[in-house]
Amino acid sequence: MLSFAEENYLKAIYHLSEGGSEPVSTNSLADNLETKAASVTDMIKKLAQKQVIDYKKYYGVNLSDSGKSVALQIIRKHRLWEVFLVNNLEFKWDEVHEVAEQLEHIKSPLLIQRLDKFLGFPKYDPHGDPIPDENGKLTTKPRTELALAKKGQQGVIVAVNDSNSAFLKYLDKIGARIGTPVEVIDKVEFDGSLEIKLGEKVIFVSKEVSTNILISE
Amino acid sequence: MLSFAEENYLKAIYHLSEGGSEPVSTNSLADNLETKAASVTDMIKKLAQKQVIDYKKYYGVNLSDSGKSVALQIIRKHRLWEVFLVNNLEFKWDEVHEVAEQLEHIKSPLLIQRLDKFLGFPKYDPHGDPIPDENGKLTTKPRTELALAKKGQQGVIVAVNDSNSAFLKYLDKIGARIGTPVEVIDKVEFDGSLEIKLGEKVIFVSKEVSTNILISE
């Protein structure tokens, strides 16, 4: 049985390695988990001993198969709870993260199975992120960063890259939600900002914002 | 901010002191929390320092007002989650305890406020125990142990004293649920067991069972 701290490490490694492909450095984990590099070294030694990661000194860590599976289960729980909070408890999409960070550590396979059923087996969370199934399988639709779209390109917002509350509130303000249609009117060479048609409105968004909006046709 | 362990101590003290009236001994806490007396002494010193309990060496502990309020909030969360599990996630009343033990420690006043609303502001949990309101206020209906009822007395099951899974499964088996009408047909002097009419059936229940069933008219 893994502790909350251990589970958080596995989740962080999963995210930082983009799904378990690349190795993750000690410092990037320390940053991500808001802790110190020395603490990370301590913990990854323990996780390596438990066989959930592969660790070679000075070379960073990789999730093992079992570690990846644990990480995906935590992500599954996190996202299912987010759906519950938004769909049933009137939470806004910028309010769910903190609470889901706690709920994701509740240990009860039955609970998650039943919650999934209760929610109608959702495939995506309120930020458009895919929810892994019981076996940890992800169904990822092709999606592009809005920042990479060409002038004239059209699409629909399917997800956001950042679940930061301030960012999501800004999106609410400009009327950008999952499902909102977008069209690139113009790209500003100077700072990479975009002029876009969002629903019925035409506005400018910074490069940073457009990097964090994911669209598909 | 209190840790899970600290919260569990406060909850245990609340239950063992019957709502904060009598002092609770070190050993009874150790028994209840399945830990050792020495560990309890350590912890109650810390809780006393945090002003959530009153502690005098060798005299047992009492909840302070703030400690009582914390305990009631945890009990509120526990019972609301139990309602959710039974009403919405198809859990049976003997399956909810363990999961609710985890869920009660989630820290988010908004979550509990919204959950309460979602559930329709329930007053009792699946075992018939009253749910404290936001201010920790309990509405307790008068209720008697079935074991204390007199021959010929009639009533309705309103709660159970023990949430032990085996006991609840037994109640399911004999058809005893919250709301089931009961009538005392006869009391057996010898072992204190009862002959009762439960719904439409007439059966015998042991003294131990009847002690754990609460009825009201």
Next chain:
DNA sequence: ATATTTTTTTAGATGTACCTAAACATTACT
């Protein structure tokens, strides 16, 4: 009222998850 038993507390250890400071490896820069 004294001795015995029970209960509670203290003393000293352990494992977890952190920390700082210092040592060591790797990478980047003239």
Next chain:
DNA sequence: AGTAATGTTTAGGTACATCTAAAAAAATAT
């Protein structure tokens, strides 16, 4: 290639929540 900068690990220490064994206090029994 040699040095400086950056990244990582080790060493040693802290707070938390637990433990065992022993000492001390309170309750019980003779």
